[in-house]
Amino acid sequence: MSGTVPKKRLKDLSFWQKIYVPEIIKGLSQTLKQMFQPSFTMEYPEVKFDPPASYRGRPVLVQEENGIERCVACGLCSRVCPALAIEVQAGETEREKERYPEKFEINMLRCIFCGLCEEVCPEEAIVMSKDYEIVFTNRADALYGKDKLLTPIAKLQDRINFLRQYKG
């Protein structure tokens, strides 16, 4: 179908279009008008972007109000991660959930922010935060351990609500 649509060609320009000058003046007045419009620039270090809930920033582990992580160290996230960025080592506890990650490490040099870990997690324990300021100056610092990953649930409520509404 699309092939049969005749192409609209602007070959028959009017006289005023042909002598070019009025068209230039039109263009110039357009840009002049734009000069007095407010600018859209966000001046980054001073003004920071507040991402919406759908934003996929740095993946973090959810920490419940009692200070314990939700993760049960099932290893699914590590298995699904296309960039092989996650390393989980399980340990046993006396708590109700019985398992917890002894070691949980995300290599931020590898992570591609795909969000698959978040999607696969059965416990809603790993979610994408709004943090986009990820800075490190050497490779060792790029391995984010539990100390950096654990984030209080209050900070992640936005994303969790979003997931509950749209995931699955």
Add this chain to the structure above:
Amino acid sequence: MNDFLFYIIVALVKIVIIANMILITVSYLVYFERKISAWTQNRVGPNRVGYLGLLQPFADVLKLLLKEDIVPKVANKFIHSMAPFIALFVAFTTYAVIPFGPSITLWGKEIPLMMADVNIGILYVLALTSIGVYAITFAGWSSGSKYSLLGGIRSSAQMISYEISMGFSIAGVLIFSQSLRPMEIVIAQHGWMWNAVLQPVGFLTFVVAAFAETNRLPFDLPEAEPELVGGYHTEYSSMKFAAFFLAEYANMIIGSAMIVTLYLGGWQFPYVETFGFSPAVTIGLQVGAFFVKMGALLFFFIWVRWSIPRFRYDQLMNIGWKVMFPLSLLNLIWAAILAMIMK
């Protein structure tokens, strides 16, 4: 002997003032280019270095100075390093004949407010701007890169095509001034007798040719980024690149100064004599008028750059030969008729 010394000192003072003025104007022209481009695109533009980013041009130059100077292996080293300085030389020497104010009298001697009041001033400018083409062509050819070469060739073809309409438009001006001396051309445009008013077609063709001569958009084919990487200066870095950069902006200033001198009455401030100011104030106003006109034209140059897309190469040639050339001829006839009637 004393006279001689006096004139040498005056000339030196004028050179120092004008050269510094150009350099400062160029740096702020770059700044304003970036600011105006930002405004047209609803951005903010440079605002980090110094108050409102006013030190940005100096930071840029410093950065360029510290960069490594790379010369391609296949380049012709001598010509490769000579080209940017031809460009600079041409850009800076052309100012010598542009009057930015009337003659003033100091200690009983008459001093014209221009570097050199030569009686073939306009020819001098035309000759020098044609040498400017060599800078670009040499740069393109000696780099040993096909993009540079194409840029250089385009530039020479473009300059040749547009110099003709430029020359004919200037001829229209000369009919009225009866002189090649820039000062007299300006004086001939007293009151509202500006050449832009008398011969609008010539004004248009000259402005278009000036855009083409300075390689500014929409005629910046020698450096068309999407096709030629950077055109003739693809293989330049560090200070040599800066020299080209400087020359481009200096050329813009010459372009607008020439337009002002030839068509917009130079330093003439219409009817300023009738206001009854003291002579010093009058001269000040006239010099001010020159710079205001020049500034407005510079703004226009930048404004056009951020509004109009680049021409295709064949369109450029078509316009040059089939539109600009006949138009400038027509203007010449019109100017001749007008001059006869007004006599």
